[in-house]
Amino acid sequence: MPLPSIDDYPERYRYRYCPRCxxxxxxxxxxxxxRQRCPACGWIHYALPNLAATVVVEYQGGIVLVQRDINPDRGIWHLPIGHVEYGEDPAEAAIREGQEETGLTLAEPRFLSYSFGPSYxxxxxxxxxxxxSARAVGGALTGSDEGRGTMVLPLDALPPxxxxxxxxxxxxxxxxxxxxxxxxxxSR
Ligand SMILES: [Zn+2]
Structure with missing residues (x-):
């Protein structure tokens, strides 16, 4: 697949003026x-993909799903997920997002996989x-009356x-x- 050219860039990357000067x-x-370059200060536009982290939270023998509370797809169940902040270790981002979205305290982040693709x-x-993945070591799972809904399912019973x-x-x-x-x- 050829790489996208500037004309293929998403709206947010359609720069006309240098963001610095x-x-x-x-x-x-x-x-x-x-590439787009600023003739005055030399700034070059290197477009980058978004970076996000998602987390499989182990809690009471199951996996925690959270309910999406924004459009599109409001109401679907998914793993906690969010953008990695600039300067943030992705493992820390996974823990942070998981904690924010479930109310649980998480530990022991372990890398599982990465995926690359277009934003839906x-x-x-x-x-x-x-x-x-990460393990819940404290906190309390938030209920649907306290913000976004959560549920815990055995690994084998997760919906697609x-x-x-x-x-x-x-x-x-x-x-x-x-x-x-x-x-x-x-080992046994
Ligand atoms: Zn400039």
Missing amino acids: ATELVLAHLHDMD GDPRMFYVVLGF LKWDSQREAIAAYRESVIRSWESGSR
Whole structure:
């Protein structure tokens, strides 16, 4: 697949003026691609994908799902997920988002998988989503009367999740559970 050109960029990356000095940007061929460059201060527009983290929360023998409270897709059930802040370790972002969305205190983030693909909200925007697991070690699960709804389901009873990134995280989590079960059996 050819990489997107400037004309394919999502709306939020359609810059006309330099964000640093407000000079009109010009096209320049740099590092084998057409890029926007500021003729005054030299700023170059390197468009990046969004970075997000999602987390498989282990709680009372099950996995925590939260209910989406914004459109599109308000009401669907999903794993806690959110954007990684600038300067934030993605594992810390997974813990933070998981705690914010469930009310639980989380620990032991473990990397499971990553996914890359277009945003379902805007197919011209790309996402890298890093999947982690984490264990609940305290706090209290928020109920639907305290904000967003939550539910806990056994791993084998999870409904199909809408987003690729979350299906991939669950698949990687399942494999890690099987692997640890197998190594546990061998050591017995
Ligand atoms: Zn500039």
